Amino acid sequence: MIASITGSILAFEPISNQLQPFAIHNLDEISITEMVTALQSEYEEIIDVSVTNDDFVIASVITQEGNSETFYIHPSSGKKVGNLIEKEGIYKFATNLHRSLFLKSTGRFIVGFVSFLLLLIIITGTILIAKRQGGFKRFFSKVVKEDAKQYYHIQLGKLCWIPLVIITLTGVYLSLEKFSLLPNYKVTHQAVEASETAKKHIETANFSIFQNTMLAEIKTIEFPFSEAPEDYFLLELKNKELVIHQYTGEILSVYEYPIVALASYWSLLLHTGQGSIIWAIVLLLTSFSILYFMYSGFAMTLKRTKKQHIPKNIYKKSTAKFIILVGSETGNTYRFASMFFDALIANGQKAFITQLNTFETYENAEHLIIMTATYGEGEAPSNAKNFLSLLKKTSFDQKIKYSVVGFGSLMYPDYCKYAIDIDQSLQGHKNFEATIPIYKINNQSFTAFENWANAWADYTKIPISIKKPTANINLKKLREFKVIKRSRLNIDDTFTIHLQPVKKQKFQSGDLLSIYPEKDLIERQYSIGKIGNEIILSVKKHEFGICSSYLSQLSENDIVKAKIKRNPEFHFPKYANDIIMIANGTGIAPFLGMINENTDARNLYLFWGTRTKASTAIYKEILDESIASDRLTNLHISYSQETTQKEYVQDAIATQQNFIAQVLQNDGVILICGSVAMQNQVLHILETIIKSKLCMSLSDFENNEQILMDCY
Numbered sequence: 001m002i003a004s005i006t007g008s009i010l011a012f013e014p015i016s017n018q019l020q021p022f023a024i025h026n027l028d029e030i031s032i033t034e035m036v037t038a039l040q041s042e043y044e045e046i047i048d049v050s051v052t053n054d055d056f057v058i059a060s061v062i063t064q065e066g067n068s069e070t071f072y073i074h075p076s077s078g079k080k081v082g083n084l085i086e087k088e089g090i091y092k093f094a095t096n097l098h099r100s101l102f103l104k105s106t107g108r109f110i111v112g113f114v115s116f117l118l119l120l121i122i123i124t125g126t127i128l129i130a131k132r133q134g135g136f137k138r139f140f141s142k143v144v145k146e147d148a149k150q151y152y153h154i155q156l157g158k159l160c161w162i163p164l165v166i167i168t169l170t171g172v173y174l175s176l177e178k179f180s181l182l183p184n185y186k187v188t189h190q191a192v193e194a195s196e197t198a199k200k201h202i203e204t205a206n207f208s209i210f211q212n213t214m215l216a217e218i219k220t221i222e223f224p225f226s227e228a229p230e231d232y233f234l235l236e237l238k239n240k241e242l243v244i245h246q247y248t249g250e251i252l253s254v255y256e257y258p259i260v261a262l263a264s265y266w267s268l269l270l271h272t273g274q275g276s277i278i279w280a281i282v283l284l285l286t287s288f289s290i291l292y293f294m295y296s297g298f299a300m301t302l303k304r305t306k307k308q309h310i311p312k313n314i315y316k317k318s319t320a321k322f323i324i325l326v327g328s329e330t331g332n333t334y335r336f337a338s339m340f341f342d343a344l345i346a347n348g349q350k351a352f353i354t355q356l357n358t359f360e361t362y363e364n365a366e367h368l369i370i371m372t373a374t375y376g377e378g379e380a381p382s383n384a385k386n387f388l389s390l391l392k393k394t395s396f397d398q399k400i401k402y403s404v405v406g407f408g409s410l411m412y413p414d415y416c417k418y419a420i421d422i423d424q425s426l427q428g429h430k431n432f433e434a435t436i437p438i439y440k441i442n443n444q445s446f447t448a449f450e451n452w453a454n455a456w457a458d459y460t461k462i463p464i465s466i467k468k469p470t471a472n473i474n475l476k477k478l479r480e481f482k483v484i485k486r487s488r489l490n491i492d493d494t495f496t497i498h499l500q501p502v503k504k505q506k507f508q509s510g511d512l513l514s515i516y517p518e519k520d521l522i523e524r525q526y527s528i529g530k531i532g533n534e535i536i537l538s539v540k541k542h543e544f545g546i547c548s549s550y551l552s553q554l555s556e557n558d559i560v561k562a563k564i565k566r567n568p569e570f571h572f573p574k575y576a577n578d579i580i581m582i583a584n585g586t587g588i589a590p591f592l593g594m595i596n597e598n599t600d601a602r603n604l605y606l607f608w609g610t611r612t613k614a615s616t617a618i619y620k621e622i623l624d625e626s627i628a629s630d631r632l633t634n635l636h637i638s639y640s641q642e643t644t645q646k647e648y649v650q651d652a653i654a655t656q657q658n659f660i661a662q663v664l665q666n667d668g669v670i671l672i673c674g675s676v677a678m679q680n681q682v683l684h685i686l687e688t689i690i691k692s693k694l695c696m697s698l699s700d701f702e703n704n705e706q707i708l709m710d711c712y
C-alpha cells in the first residue's frame with residue numbers, strides 16, 4: 001500500500017517536470033553541432049552538457065565574465081533558460097519512502113521483495129483468470145458479472161496487465177541493481193595514438209559524429225579538459241560511449257554498454273515515467289489500481305472465508321446415516337449444505353458433512369446427498385475434482401440412496417454440468433439408487449433450494465425444516481419510496497407500480513431497485529424504468545411470492561423501503577443511432593423508461609414477447625404515447641398464447657436477420673431484458689446471424705458493448 005500510494009505521488013513528478021518551461025521537446029531535431037556552435041558563441045568555455053530523462057539540457061560552462069556556472073539551457077540558442085531546480089520536498093520524501101521505507105538497506109530489501117511478490121500475484125492471477133474464463137485463448141473474452149468486486153478486479157486486472165508487469169519487473173530489477181546482484185561491468189577504452197591524426201585539424205562543428213547525432217540520443221558530452229591532443233571529447237549515448245579526437249572528430253574508441261546497463265536504463269525510465277507524460281499517467285492509474293486490487297482482493301477473501309465455514313461434525317463418518325458431500329469453489333454451496341446439515345441434526349438424524357474429494361466408504365450410510373457447484377467450462381470445483389475417480393475405486397457393501405443438487409448459473413452454457421456428470425456416474429453404479437431426480441439451482445436461489453429440501457423430505461419422510469438465512473442488510477441504509485399508483489392485475493398476473501423517491505435520488509432506467517419485504521428481509525431486485533422522476537416497475541405476482549404479493553397489495557401514498565443499485569452496464573446507449581430493445585414479460589420495464597430518454601429522435605425499435613393481446617393492457621397508454629411522440633420508431637409484439645399468431649420474441653428476431661446485422665454493423669446497440677431462457681434463445685439466434693451475415697462472433701459485439709443484457 002505504501003509503495004502504491006507513494007508511487008502515485010511520484011508519478012506526478014515527471015508530469016510536472018515535462019510541463020516546466022525548461023523541458024525541450026524537440027531534442028530529436030537538434031544536433032550536437034547546432035548546440036556546440038551556439039554554446040561556443042555564448043560562453044568562454046564549455047565543461048560538459050547533459051540531457052536528463054525529463055528532456056532538460058544542463059550545461060556547465062565558464063561564462064564570458066569568467067564564472068563557472070551550471071544551469072538549464074536551450075540547446076538551439078545556447079542561452080540560459082533557468083537555474084537548476086531542486087527536487088521538491090514531497091517528492092524527496094515519497095522517493096525515500098517508496099525506495100526504502102526510511103529503513104535503508106532493510107527497507108530496500110522489503111520493497112524489492114514485495115515487488116517480487118506482486119509479480120507472483122500477477123502471474124497466479126493471470127492463471128486464475130484464464131482458468132475462470134476457460135483457457136488462455138479466452139483470456140480477453142467477456143467476464144460474467146456475478147459479483148461487482150470480483151468483476152472489476154478481473155476487468156481492471158486485464159486492463160492494467162501490461163503496466164503492472166512492467167512496474168513489478170522493473171522494480172525487482174532496480175532492487176537487484178541496488179544490491180549489486182547483477183553482473184558487474186566496467187567502462188574501458190583502449191589507449192589510442194593521437195599524434196599523426198592531429199595534423200588534419202577540422203572545426204568541431206564539422207565533426208560528422210556531431211552533425212549526425214541528435215540530442216535525444218545523448219546522455220552527456222564532456223568537453224576536452226585542455227588543448228592537448230590526448231584530451232578528448234567523451235560522448236555518452238544511450239547505448240554506448242565514444243572517445244572523440246578533439247581536433248579531427250575521429251572516433252578513437254567505442255564502448256558498447258552491456259545488456260545489464262541498457263536494462264538498468266530502461267528499467268529506470270519505465271519505472272519512473274521520466275520523459276513521458278503519457279507513460280507517467282499510465283503509471284499513476286496503475287498505482288491507483290493496485291489500491292483497488294488490495295481492497296477488492298481483501299473483501300473477496302473475507303467474504304469467502306466467512307462463507308466457507310463448514311459445521312463441526314458430531315458423528316463419525318462410520319456411524320452416520322446421512323452423508324453430505326460438498327463441491328464448492330467460492331463457498332456458497334457450503335452455506336446451503338450447512339443449512340441442510342443443521343436441519344438434519346435438529347431432527348435428531350446422524351449426519352456427516354465433508355468435501356467431495358474426501359469421498360470413501362461409509363459403513364452405515366443410507367443416504368448420500370451431493371451438493372456441488374460447476375466451474376470453468378462445466379468442470380468440477382477444486383475440492384471435488386477427484387470424486388469421479390474415487391467413486392470408481394471405492395467399494396461398498398450396502399445400497400445407498402442418493403440425491404444430487406447442482407449449483408450453477410444459467411449465464412454459463414454448461415449449466416450445472418458437474419452435478420449432471422456426478423448424477424450420471426451414480427446412475428450407472430450398482431450400489432447407488434436415486435431418491436429424487438437431480439435438482440439444479442440457478443444463482444443460489446434460496447427458494448429453489450427450499451423446494452428441493454421439501455421434495456427430499458417428502459420422499460424420505462424425514463420432516464426437516466430449513467432455517468432461512470438471516471438477511472445481511474443494514475436497514476438504516478434503505479431509502480423511502482412513495483407509491484404514486486399501481487395498476488390492477490393484468491390477465492397474466494402482472495402489474496405495474498409507480499414509485500417516487502421521498503428524498504432526491506439519482507437513478508436511471510436500467511438501474512435496479514432492491515426491495516427487502518419485512519417478512520423475510522431477503523433481497524429481490526427489479527429493473528427500473530424511469531419516467532419523469534418516477535420509477536416504474538413491472539412485476540409478476542407469484543402465488544406464494546412474498547415480495548410480489550407485498551407489492552401487489554400496496555396502495556397510493558404507501559411507503560416502500562428499498563435501495564437503488566446503479567447498473568451502468570445496462571443504461572440507454574449514449575451515442576448509438578440505432579437501438580434495438582428485446583424483452584419478454586416484465587422485462588419491458590426498463591425499456592418503458594428508456595424510450596423517454598430518446599429525445600434526439602434516434603431509431604429505437606422494441607421487440608416484446610408476451611402471452612396474449614390482453615396482456616398489453618397495462619402498458620398500452622405508455623406504448624401508444626411513445627409511438628405518437630415518435631420516441632419509439634417501431635414496436636413489434638409477439639404473442640405466445642394467441643391462437644391466430646403464436647410467436648415468441650426470438651421467432652420475431654429470427655425473421656429480421658438482415659435488419660439485425662445492419663444495425664450491428666452500423667455500430668447500433670441491442671439491449672435484452674427478461675428471462676434467462678429467452679436471453680439464451682435470442683443469443684443463439686444473434687450468434688447465427690452474426691456468424692452468417694457478418695463473419696464475426698457474438699463475443700465481439702458483447703465485448704464491444706453493442707449487446708447489453710439484464711436477465712434473471
Ligand SMILES: Cc1cc2nc3c(=O)[nH]c(=O)nc-3n(C[C@H](O)[C@H](O)[C@H](O)COP(=O)(O)O)c2cc1C
Pocket residue numbers: 131132133146327328329330331332333334373374375376377378379381407408409410412413414415416417443444
Ligand atoms: C469462473 C466461473 C465459472 C463458472 N462456470 C459455470 C458453469 O460452467 N456452469 C454453471 O452452471 N455455473 C458456473 N458457474 C457458477 C457457479 O457454479 C455458481 O455461482 C455456484 O453457485 C458457485 O458456488 P460456490 O460458491 O460454492 O463455488 C461459474 C462461476 C464462475 C465464477
